[in-house]
Amino acid sequence: MTLAVPSQVNSLELRRLARPKALEVAVLESLVEFIDRAAINPGGRLPSERVLCEALGVGRSTLREALKRWETLGIIERRQGSGVYLRVKVGTNLVHVPLVLAKPSNVRSLLQILQVRRALEGEAAALCASSASDATVAKIGDALETMETAHAAGDGSEADWQFHQTLYHATGNPFFPQIISSMRDLLHQLWENTLKLPDFAAASFPFHRTMYEAIRARDPDTARAEAWKLIDSVEREIREAFPEESQS
Structure with missing residues:
Protein backbone atom coordinates (compact mmCIF):
# COMPACT_ATOMS: atom_id res chain seq x y z
CA MET A 1 0.00 0.00 0.00
CA THR A 2 1.38 3.43 -0.97
CA LEU A 3 0.81 6.35 1.36
CA ALA A 4 -0.39 9.52 -0.31
CA VAL A 5 1.80 12.56 0.27
CA PRO A 6 0.16 15.97 0.12
CA SER A 7 1.23 17.88 -2.98
CA GLN A 8 2.20 20.93 -0.97
CA VAL A 9 4.74 18.84 1.00
CA ASN A 10 6.37 17.56 -2.19
CA SER A 11 6.63 21.03 -3.65
CA LEU A 12 8.10 22.37 -0.40
CA GLU A 13 10.77 19.65 -0.35
CA LEU A 14 11.63 20.23 -4.02
CA ARG A 15 12.10 23.92 -3.43
CA ARG A 16 14.25 23.22 -0.37
CA LEU A 17 16.50 20.85 -2.33
CA ALA A 18 16.84 23.12 -5.34
CA ARG A 19 17.64 26.32 -3.46
CA PRO A 20 21.17 25.46 -2.24
CA LYS A 21 22.16 24.37 -5.75
CA ALA A 22 20.94 27.63 -7.29
CA LEU A 23 22.62 29.61 -4.53
CA GLU A 24 25.89 27.76 -5.08
CA VAL A 25 25.84 28.68 -8.77
CA ALA A 26 25.10 32.31 -7.93
CA VAL A 27 27.96 32.41 -5.43
CA LEU A 28 30.42 30.97 -7.96
CA GLU A 29 29.28 33.46 -10.61
CA SER A 30 29.82 36.32 -8.15
CA LEU A 31 33.19 34.85 -7.17
CA VAL A 32 34.26 34.82 -10.83
CA GLU A 33 33.43 38.53 -11.09
CA PHE A 34 35.28 39.23 -7.83
CA ILE A 35 38.41 37.40 -9.03
CA ASP A 36 38.26 39.27 -12.33
CA ARG A 37 38.00 42.67 -10.62
CA ALA A 38 40.76 41.76 -8.16
CA ALA A 39 42.97 40.59 -11.09
CA ILE A 40 43.78 37.30 -9.37
CA ASN A 41 45.66 35.06 -11.81
CA PRO A 42 46.48 31.34 -11.61
CA GLY A 43 48.95 30.82 -8.79
CA GLY A 44 47.52 33.74 -6.83
CA ARG A 45 45.98 33.39 -3.40
CA LEU A 46 42.33 34.13 -2.81
CA PRO A 47 41.35 36.42 0.08
CA SER A 48 40.37 34.86 3.39
CA GLU A 49 36.95 33.28 3.87
CA ARG A 50 35.91 36.24 6.01
CA VAL A 51 36.78 38.73 3.27
CA LEU A 52 35.07 36.65 0.59
CA CYS A 53 31.91 36.20 2.68
CA GLU A 54 31.69 39.96 3.24
CA ALA A 55 32.37 40.73 -0.42
CA LEU A 56 29.81 38.20 -1.68
CA GLY A 57 27.24 38.70 1.07
CA VAL A 58 26.96 35.01 1.99
CA GLY A 59 27.59 32.85 5.03
CA ARG A 60 30.76 30.84 5.54
CA SER A 61 29.09 27.45 5.05
CA THR A 62 27.60 28.59 1.72
CA LEU A 63 31.00 29.83 0.55
CA ARG A 64 32.71 26.60 1.56
CA GLU A 65 30.21 24.47 -0.35
CA ALA A 66 30.77 26.56 -3.46
CA LEU A 67 34.55 26.35 -3.11
CA LYS A 68 34.30 22.57 -2.71
CA ARG A 69 32.85 22.40 -6.22
CA TRP A 70 35.78 24.38 -7.60
CA GLU A 71 38.24 22.22 -5.69
CA THR A 72 36.69 19.08 -7.24
CA LEU A 73 37.14 20.61 -10.70
CA GLY A 74 40.77 21.47 -9.98
CA ILE A 75 40.14 25.21 -10.22
CA ILE A 76 41.45 25.98 -6.74
CA GLU A 77 43.86 24.30 -4.35
CA ARG A 78 43.75 24.42 -0.57
CA ARG A 79 47.18 24.58 1.07
CA GLN A 80 47.28 23.71 4.73
CA GLY A 81 48.18 26.74 6.79
CA SER A 82 48.56 28.93 3.71
CA GLY A 83 45.16 29.48 2.14
CA VAL A 84 43.26 28.87 -1.08
CA TYR A 85 45.04 29.37 -4.40
CA LEU A 86 43.67 29.73 -7.91
CA ARG A 87 45.04 26.99 -10.18
CA VAL A 88 43.42 27.84 -13.51
CA LYS A 89 41.93 30.95 -15.08
CA VAL A 90 38.26 31.61 -14.48
CA GLY A 91 35.94 33.91 -16.35
CA THR A 92 32.33 34.38 -17.40
CA ASN A 93 33.19 33.01 -20.85
CA LEU A 94 35.03 29.93 -19.59
CA VAL A 95 33.44 26.55 -18.94
CA HIS A 96 35.11 24.11 -16.55
CA VAL A 97 34.30 20.52 -17.34
CA PRO A 98 33.96 18.07 -14.41
CA LEU A 99 35.53 14.65 -14.85
CA VAL A 100 34.22 11.78 -12.77
CA LEU A 101 37.03 9.25 -12.61
CA ALA A 102 37.85 6.44 -10.24
CA LYS A 103 41.22 6.35 -8.52
CA PRO A 104 43.59 3.88 -10.14
CA SER A 105 43.73 0.73 -8.06
CA ASN A 106 46.02 -1.49 -10.09
Missing part, protein backbone atom coordinates in the same frame (compact mmCIF):
# COMPACT_ATOMS: atom_id res chain seq x y z
CA VAL A 107 48.54 -1.71 -12.89
CA ARG A 108 45.86 -1.84 -15.57
CA SER A 109 44.33 1.39 -14.30
CA LEU A 110 47.67 3.18 -14.52
CA LEU A 111 48.17 1.91 -18.05
CA GLN A 112 44.74 3.23 -19.00
CA ILE A 113 45.67 6.64 -17.60
CA LEU A 114 48.81 6.54 -19.73
CA GLN A 115 46.70 5.89 -22.82
CA VAL A 116 44.73 9.07 -22.16
CA ARG A 117 47.88 11.02 -21.45
CA ARG A 118 49.50 9.72 -24.65
CA ALA A 119 46.63 11.04 -26.75
CA LEU A 120 46.56 14.41 -25.03
CA GLU A 121 50.29 14.99 -24.84
CA GLY A 122 50.97 14.01 -28.42
CA GLU A 123 48.45 16.50 -29.75
CA ALA A 124 49.54 19.18 -27.26
CA ALA A 125 53.14 18.90 -28.47
CA ALA A 126 52.05 19.04 -32.12
CA LEU A 127 49.87 22.10 -31.47
CA CYS A 128 52.71 23.91 -29.70
CA ALA A 129 55.03 23.19 -32.64
CA SER A 130 52.56 24.46 -35.19
CA SER A 131 50.96 27.47 -33.51
CA ALA A 132 52.63 28.58 -30.25
CA SER A 133 54.37 31.95 -30.32
CA ASP A 134 58.14 32.18 -29.98
CA ALA A 135 57.72 33.65 -26.49
CA THR A 136 55.49 30.75 -25.46
CA VAL A 137 57.93 28.19 -26.83
CA ALA A 138 60.65 29.94 -24.83
CA LYS A 139 58.56 29.40 -21.68
CA ILE A 140 58.49 25.67 -22.43
CA GLY A 141 62.28 25.79 -22.76
CA ASP A 142 62.61 27.59 -19.41
CA ALA A 143 60.41 24.96 -17.75
CA LEU A 144 62.55 22.24 -19.31
CA GLU A 145 65.77 23.75 -17.96
CA THR A 146 64.21 24.06 -14.50
CA MET A 147 63.18 20.41 -14.68
CA GLU A 148 66.63 19.27 -15.83
CA THR A 149 68.30 21.21 -13.01
CA ALA A 150 65.93 19.70 -10.44
CA HIS A 151 66.44 16.24 -11.92
CA ALA A 152 70.23 16.60 -11.66
CA ALA A 153 69.79 17.56 -7.99
CA GLY A 154 67.90 14.31 -7.39
CA ASP A 155 64.29 15.43 -7.19
CA GLY A 156 62.65 16.66 -10.36
CA SER A 157 59.12 15.30 -9.93
CA GLU A 158 57.40 18.63 -9.22
CA ALA A 159 59.44 20.44 -11.87
CA ASP A 160 58.55 17.62 -14.28
CA TRP A 161 54.85 18.16 -13.56
CA GLN A 162 55.27 21.91 -14.09
CA PHE A 163 57.00 21.30 -17.44
CA HIS A 164 54.02 19.31 -18.70
CA GLN A 165 51.62 21.91 -17.34
CA THR A 166 53.52 24.58 -19.27
CA LEU A 167 53.24 22.46 -22.40
CA TYR A 168 49.46 22.14 -22.08
CA HIS A 169 49.00 25.85 -21.42
CA ALA A 170 51.19 26.65 -24.43
CA THR A 171 48.67 25.03 -26.79
CA GLY A 172 46.45 28.06 -26.40
CA ASN A 173 43.49 25.70 -26.02
CA PRO A 174 42.03 26.14 -22.50
CA PHE A 175 40.54 22.63 -22.50
CA PHE A 176 43.96 20.98 -22.41
CA PRO A 177 45.02 22.44 -19.03
CA GLN A 178 41.48 22.08 -17.68
CA ILE A 179 41.34 18.38 -18.45
CA ILE A 180 44.82 17.78 -17.07
CA SER A 181 44.06 19.77 -13.92
CA SER A 182 40.89 17.72 -13.43
CA MET A 183 43.02 14.57 -13.70
CA ARG A 184 45.79 15.89 -11.46
CA ASP A 185 45.28 13.46 -8.58
CA LEU A 186 45.14 10.52 -10.99
CA LEU A 187 48.21 11.58 -12.96
CA HIS A 188 50.20 12.11 -9.79
CA GLN A 189 49.91 8.37 -9.19
CA LEU A 190 52.53 8.14 -11.95
CA TRP A 191 54.73 10.98 -10.71
CA GLU A 192 54.63 9.61 -7.16
CA ASN A 193 55.67 6.13 -8.37
CA THR A 194 52.96 4.27 -6.48
CA LEU A 195 54.24 1.01 -8.00
CA LYS A 196 57.59 1.54 -6.21
CA LEU A 197 59.71 0.80 -9.26
CA PRO A 198 63.43 1.64 -8.97
CA ASP A 199 64.45 4.67 -11.10
CA PHE A 200 60.91 4.79 -12.41
CA ALA A 201 60.48 6.71 -15.69
CA ALA A 202 64.18 7.55 -15.91
CA ALA A 203 64.21 6.20 -19.46
CA SER A 204 61.60 8.79 -20.44
CA PHE A 205 63.68 11.74 -19.31
CA PRO A 206 65.64 12.40 -22.55
CA PHE A 207 62.42 12.56 -24.57
CA HIS A 208 61.40 15.77 -22.78
CA ARG A 209 64.24 17.58 -24.53
CA THR A 210 63.79 15.91 -27.92
CA MET A 211 60.10 16.82 -27.78
CA TYR A 212 60.96 20.42 -26.95
CA GLU A 213 63.59 20.60 -29.69
CA ALA A 214 60.97 19.44 -32.22
CA ILE A 215 58.55 22.09 -30.94
CA ARG A 216 61.23 24.76 -31.25
CA ALA A 217 62.01 23.54 -34.78
CA ARG A 218 58.28 23.91 -35.64
CA ASP A 219 58.01 20.25 -36.54
CA PRO A 220 54.60 19.03 -35.26
CA ASP A 221 54.94 15.45 -36.53
CA THR A 222 58.26 14.93 -34.76
CA ALA A 223 57.02 16.71 -31.63
CA ARG A 224 54.05 14.34 -31.49
CA ALA A 225 56.27 11.30 -32.09
CA GLU A 226 58.70 12.33 -29.33
CA ALA A 227 55.82 12.86 -26.91
CA TRP A 228 54.58 9.37 -27.74
CA LYS A 229 58.07 7.94 -27.16
CA LEU A 230 58.08 9.56 -23.71
CA ILE A 231 54.78 7.98 -22.73
CA ASP A 232 55.57 4.65 -24.42
CA SER A 233 58.81 4.30 -22.46
CA VAL A 234 56.88 4.61 -19.18
CA GLU A 235 54.25 2.14 -20.35
CA ARG A 236 56.93 -0.34 -21.43
CA GLU A 237 58.62 -0.09 -18.04
CA ILE A 238 55.36 -0.86 -16.21
CA ARG A 239 54.52 -3.77 -18.52
CA GLU A 240 57.97 -5.30 -18.12
CA ALA A 241 57.79 -5.03 -14.33
CA PHE A 242 54.24 -6.42 -14.10
CA PRO A 243 53.69 -8.66 -17.14
CA GLU A 244 50.74 -10.59 -15.72
CA GLU A 245 48.88 -7.57 -14.35
CA SER A 246 49.41 -5.72 -17.65
CA GLN A 247 47.47 -8.21 -19.73
CA SER A 248 44.25 -6.90 -21.26
Whole structure:
Protein backbone atom coordinates (compact mmCIF):
# COMPACT_ATOMS: atom_id res chain seq x y z
CA MET A 1 0.00 0.00 0.00
CA THR A 2 1.38 3.43 -0.97
CA LEU A 3 0.81 6.35 1.36
CA ALA A 4 -0.39 9.52 -0.31
CA VAL A 5 1.80 12.56 0.27
CA PRO A 6 0.16 15.97 0.12
CA SER A 7 1.23 17.88 -2.98
CA GLN A 8 2.20 20.93 -0.97
CA VAL A 9 4.74 18.84 1.00
CA ASN A 10 6.37 17.56 -2.19
CA SER A 11 6.63 21.03 -3.65
CA LEU A 12 8.10 22.37 -0.40
CA GLU A 13 10.77 19.65 -0.35
CA LEU A 14 11.63 20.23 -4.02
CA ARG A 15 12.10 23.92 -3.43
CA ARG A 16 14.25 23.22 -0.37
CA LEU A 17 16.50 20.85 -2.33
CA ALA A 18 16.84 23.12 -5.34
CA ARG A 19 17.64 26.32 -3.46
CA PRO A 20 21.17 25.46 -2.24
CA LYS A 21 22.16 24.37 -5.75
CA ALA A 22 20.94 27.63 -7.29
CA LEU A 23 22.62 29.61 -4.53
CA GLU A 24 25.89 27.76 -5.08
CA VAL A 25 25.84 28.68 -8.77
CA ALA A 26 25.10 32.31 -7.93
CA VAL A 27 27.96 32.41 -5.43
CA LEU A 28 30.42 30.97 -7.96
CA GLU A 29 29.28 33.46 -10.61
CA SER A 30 29.82 36.32 -8.15
CA LEU A 31 33.19 34.85 -7.17
CA VAL A 32 34.26 34.82 -10.83
CA GLU A 33 33.43 38.53 -11.09
CA PHE A 34 35.28 39.23 -7.83
CA ILE A 35 38.41 37.40 -9.03
CA ASP A 36 38.26 39.27 -12.33
CA ARG A 37 38.00 42.67 -10.62
CA ALA A 38 40.76 41.76 -8.16
CA ALA A 39 42.97 40.59 -11.09
CA ILE A 40 43.78 37.30 -9.37
CA ASN A 41 45.66 35.06 -11.81
CA PRO A 42 46.48 31.34 -11.61
CA GLY A 43 48.95 30.82 -8.79
CA GLY A 44 47.52 33.74 -6.83
CA ARG A 45 45.98 33.39 -3.40
CA LEU A 46 42.33 34.13 -2.81
CA PRO A 47 41.35 36.42 0.08
CA SER A 48 40.37 34.86 3.39
CA GLU A 49 36.95 33.28 3.87
CA ARG A 50 35.91 36.24 6.01
CA VAL A 51 36.78 38.73 3.27
CA LEU A 52 35.07 36.65 0.59
CA CYS A 53 31.91 36.20 2.68
CA GLU A 54 31.69 39.96 3.24
CA ALA A 55 32.37 40.73 -0.42
CA LEU A 56 29.81 38.20 -1.68
CA GLY A 57 27.24 38.70 1.07
CA VAL A 58 26.96 35.01 1.99
CA GLY A 59 27.59 32.85 5.03
CA ARG A 60 30.76 30.84 5.54
CA SER A 61 29.09 27.45 5.05
CA THR A 62 27.60 28.59 1.72
CA LEU A 63 31.00 29.83 0.55
CA ARG A 64 32.71 26.60 1.56
CA GLU A 65 30.21 24.47 -0.35
CA ALA A 66 30.77 26.56 -3.46
CA LEU A 67 34.55 26.35 -3.11
CA LYS A 68 34.30 22.57 -2.71
CA ARG A 69 32.85 22.40 -6.22
CA TRP A 70 35.78 24.38 -7.60
CA GLU A 71 38.24 22.22 -5.69
CA THR A 72 36.69 19.08 -7.24
CA LEU A 73 37.14 20.61 -10.70
CA GLY A 74 40.77 21.47 -9.98
CA ILE A 75 40.14 25.21 -10.22
CA ILE A 76 41.45 25.98 -6.74
CA GLU A 77 43.86 24.30 -4.35
CA ARG A 78 43.75 24.42 -0.57
CA ARG A 79 47.18 24.58 1.07
CA GLN A 80 47.28 23.71 4.73
CA GLY A 81 48.18 26.74 6.79
CA SER A 82 48.56 28.93 3.71
CA GLY A 83 45.16 29.48 2.14
CA VAL A 84 43.26 28.87 -1.08
CA TYR A 85 45.04 29.37 -4.40
CA LEU A 86 43.67 29.73 -7.91
CA ARG A 87 45.04 26.99 -10.18
CA VAL A 88 43.42 27.84 -13.51
CA LYS A 89 41.93 30.95 -15.08
CA VAL A 90 38.26 31.61 -14.48
CA GLY A 91 35.94 33.91 -16.35
CA THR A 92 32.33 34.38 -17.40
CA ASN A 93 33.19 33.01 -20.85
CA LEU A 94 35.03 29.93 -19.59
CA VAL A 95 33.44 26.55 -18.94
CA HIS A 96 35.11 24.11 -16.55
CA VAL A 97 34.30 20.52 -17.34
CA PRO A 98 33.96 18.07 -14.41
CA LEU A 99 35.53 14.65 -14.85
CA VAL A 100 34.22 11.78 -12.77
CA LEU A 101 37.03 9.25 -12.61
CA ALA A 102 37.85 6.44 -10.24
CA LYS A 103 41.22 6.35 -8.52
CA PRO A 104 43.59 3.88 -10.14
CA SER A 105 43.73 0.73 -8.06
CA ASN A 106 46.02 -1.49 -10.09
CA VAL A 107 48.54 -1.71 -12.89
CA ARG A 108 45.86 -1.84 -15.57
CA SER A 109 44.33 1.39 -14.30
CA LEU A 110 47.67 3.18 -14.52
CA LEU A 111 48.17 1.91 -18.05
CA GLN A 112 44.74 3.23 -19.00
CA ILE A 113 45.67 6.64 -17.60
CA LEU A 114 48.81 6.54 -19.73
CA GLN A 115 46.70 5.89 -22.82
CA VAL A 116 44.73 9.07 -22.16
CA ARG A 117 47.88 11.02 -21.45
CA ARG A 118 49.50 9.72 -24.65
CA ALA A 119 46.63 11.04 -26.75
CA LEU A 120 46.56 14.41 -25.03
CA GLU A 121 50.29 14.99 -24.84
CA GLY A 122 50.97 14.01 -28.42
CA GLU A 123 48.45 16.50 -29.75
CA ALA A 124 49.54 19.18 -27.26
CA ALA A 125 53.14 18.90 -28.47
CA ALA A 126 52.05 19.04 -32.12
CA LEU A 127 49.87 22.10 -31.47
CA CYS A 128 52.71 23.91 -29.70
CA ALA A 129 55.03 23.19 -32.64
CA SER A 130 52.56 24.46 -35.19
CA SER A 131 50.96 27.47 -33.51
CA ALA A 132 52.63 28.58 -30.25
CA SER A 133 54.37 31.95 -30.32
CA ASP A 134 58.14 32.18 -29.98
CA ALA A 135 57.72 33.65 -26.49
CA THR A 136 55.49 30.75 -25.46
CA VAL A 137 57.93 28.19 -26.83
CA ALA A 138 60.65 29.94 -24.83
CA LYS A 139 58.56 29.40 -21.68
CA ILE A 140 58.49 25.67 -22.43
CA GLY A 141 62.28 25.79 -22.76
CA ASP A 142 62.61 27.59 -19.41
CA ALA A 143 60.41 24.96 -17.75
CA LEU A 144 62.55 22.24 -19.31
CA GLU A 145 65.77 23.75 -17.96
CA THR A 146 64.21 24.06 -14.50
CA MET A 147 63.18 20.41 -14.68
CA GLU A 148 66.63 19.27 -15.83
CA THR A 149 68.30 21.21 -13.01
CA ALA A 150 65.93 19.70 -10.44
CA HIS A 151 66.44 16.24 -11.92
CA ALA A 152 70.23 16.60 -11.66
CA ALA A 153 69.79 17.56 -7.99
CA GLY A 154 67.90 14.31 -7.39
CA ASP A 155 64.29 15.43 -7.19
CA GLY A 156 62.65 16.66 -10.36
CA SER A 157 59.12 15.30 -9.93
CA GLU A 158 57.40 18.63 -9.22
CA ALA A 159 59.44 20.44 -11.87
CA ASP A 160 58.55 17.62 -14.28
CA TRP A 161 54.85 18.16 -13.56
CA GLN A 162 55.27 21.91 -14.09
CA PHE A 163 57.00 21.30 -17.44
CA HIS A 164 54.02 19.31 -18.70
CA GLN A 165 51.62 21.91 -17.34
CA THR A 166 53.52 24.58 -19.27
CA LEU A 167 53.24 22.46 -22.40
CA TYR A 168 49.46 22.14 -22.08
CA HIS A 169 49.00 25.85 -21.42
CA ALA A 170 51.19 26.65 -24.43
CA THR A 171 48.67 25.03 -26.79
CA GLY A 172 46.45 28.06 -26.40
CA ASN A 173 43.49 25.70 -26.02
CA PRO A 174 42.03 26.14 -22.50
CA PHE A 175 40.54 22.63 -22.50
CA PHE A 176 43.96 20.98 -22.41
CA PRO A 177 45.02 22.44 -19.03
CA GLN A 178 41.48 22.08 -17.68
CA ILE A 179 41.34 18.38 -18.45
CA ILE A 180 44.82 17.78 -17.07
CA SER A 181 44.06 19.77 -13.92
CA SER A 182 40.89 17.72 -13.43
CA MET A 183 43.02 14.57 -13.70
CA ARG A 184 45.79 15.89 -11.46
CA ASP A 185 45.28 13.46 -8.58
CA LEU A 186 45.14 10.52 -10.99
CA LEU A 187 48.21 11.58 -12.96
CA HIS A 188 50.20 12.11 -9.79
CA GLN A 189 49.91 8.37 -9.19
CA LEU A 190 52.53 8.14 -11.95
CA TRP A 191 54.73 10.98 -10.71
CA GLU A 192 54.63 9.61 -7.16
CA ASN A 193 55.67 6.13 -8.37
CA THR A 194 52.96 4.27 -6.48
CA LEU A 195 54.24 1.01 -8.00
CA LYS A 196 57.59 1.54 -6.21
CA LEU A 197 59.71 0.80 -9.26
CA PRO A 198 63.43 1.64 -8.97
CA ASP A 199 64.45 4.67 -11.10
CA PHE A 200 60.91 4.79 -12.41
CA ALA A 201 60.48 6.71 -15.69
CA ALA A 202 64.18 7.55 -15.91
CA ALA A 203 64.21 6.20 -19.46
CA SER A 204 61.60 8.79 -20.44
CA PHE A 205 63.68 11.74 -19.31
CA PRO A 206 65.64 12.40 -22.55
CA PHE A 207 62.42 12.56 -24.57
CA HIS A 208 61.40 15.77 -22.78
CA ARG A 209 64.24 17.58 -24.53
CA THR A 210 63.79 15.91 -27.92
CA MET A 211 60.10 16.82 -27.78
CA TYR A 212 60.96 20.42 -26.95
CA GLU A 213 63.59 20.60 -29.69
CA ALA A 214 60.97 19.44 -32.22
CA ILE A 215 58.55 22.09 -30.94
CA ARG A 216 61.23 24.76 -31.25
CA ALA A 217 62.01 23.54 -34.78
CA ARG A 218 58.28 23.91 -35.64
CA ASP A 219 58.01 20.25 -36.54
CA PRO A 220 54.60 19.03 -35.26
CA ASP A 221 54.94 15.45 -36.53
CA THR A 222 58.26 14.93 -34.76
CA ALA A 223 57.02 16.71 -31.63
CA ARG A 224 54.05 14.34 -31.49
CA ALA A 225 56.27 11.30 -32.09
CA GLU A 226 58.70 12.33 -29.33
CA ALA A 227 55.82 12.86 -26.91
CA TRP A 228 54.58 9.37 -27.74
CA LYS A 229 58.07 7.94 -27.16
CA LEU A 230 58.08 9.56 -23.71
CA ILE A 231 54.78 7.98 -22.73
CA ASP A 232 55.57 4.65 -24.42
CA SER A 233 58.81 4.30 -22.46
CA VAL A 234 56.88 4.61 -19.18
CA GLU A 235 54.25 2.14 -20.35
CA ARG A 236 56.93 -0.34 -21.43
CA GLU A 237 58.62 -0.09 -18.04
CA ILE A 238 55.36 -0.86 -16.21
CA ARG A 239 54.52 -3.77 -18.52
CA GLU A 240 57.97 -5.30 -18.12
CA ALA A 241 57.79 -5.03 -14.33
CA PHE A 242 54.24 -6.42 -14.10
CA PRO A 243 53.69 -8.66 -17.14
CA GLU A 244 50.74 -10.59 -15.72
CA GLU A 245 48.88 -7.57 -14.35
CA SER A 246 49.41 -5.72 -17.65
CA GLN A 247 47.47 -8.21 -19.73
CA SER A 248 44.25 -6.90 -21.26
